Amino acid sequence: MGRNQIIDALLNELGELAPAGYVLGLHFRFAAPLMMFQTYDPAWMDHYTRNAYALRDPMIAWGLAHSGATRWSDIDLPDPFGIMNEAAEFGLGYGVCVSCGPLTLRTIAGLARNDREFDDEEISAITGIVLRLHHETKPPDHLTPAEREALQVIADGDRYAAGAARLGISESALKARLTTARGKLFARTTAEAIQRAKDYRLI
Structure with a gap:
């Protein structure tokens, strides 16, 4: 299986674990990811982009400050713009954030569902997939x-x-x-x- 096929398969696995969609930014550098994948409701993404929420999102702030995984409900950071409450109104009621890699090439993923919290087994599986995607998409340190x-x-x-x-x-x-x-x-x-x-x- 080629690398692109492996990446596609891992993204499919991620999608199956996130009924309300996911967003995945791989290898952030200078505030922009090398690659970005997202399957959230387009209406939420339009609203999120229009309001420049990426600069204010507690989930992204947590991902930049920590490595590991946490439920959105456990993120204890200010949310003066009410982003998490607005996300719930768009069907993203419960979520998990996974962050890995060095700060200079950080990968951050957010996955959502609207029926219940993610359980520990699901979070473990999601973390493993995100780590593999981080590894599979590592940018080259040289070209010939x-x-x-x-x-x-x-x-x-x-x-x-x-x-x-x-x-x-x-x-x-x-x-x-x-x-x-x-x-x-x-x-x-x-x-x-x-x-x-x-x-x-x-x-």
Whole structure:
């Protein structure tokens, strides 16, 4: 099973444990995650985004300050904007937060249901899945010189043909290098790969 298939399978497992959905930010760096997945009700996500709640969310604050897992009801932090109460109005009545990894690459997940608290066994299973996702999606600490060069020529504004000529390789070889770089960086596009490579100071 390839890495992307493993990630998809783990996300499916996470979804089965969260009847009201989940949000997962993997490897936060400079306040933005390397990857984000979420299955909450779009109406809640629209409301959350419109009100810039990410900057005020007690769950995220807990996740940045702690490693481990906790029920939302056990988070003892100020919530002056009433975010947790509003979440309940959108069907996110009970939840769990899981946080792992170093502060410079923190992964934070929130999972919700609306019928009861998550039990200890469920929290243990969720924690294991989040830890595996954190591990499977760990950003690279290096690219090969060929991959860095391929990203750099495109970052400099060259088209494929010009970039290949600049490197003295075929266009298909350039595209192959870009493909492997995108895979390592979990990027869907070359532009996204370039930005992530810059974020992680790989180019």
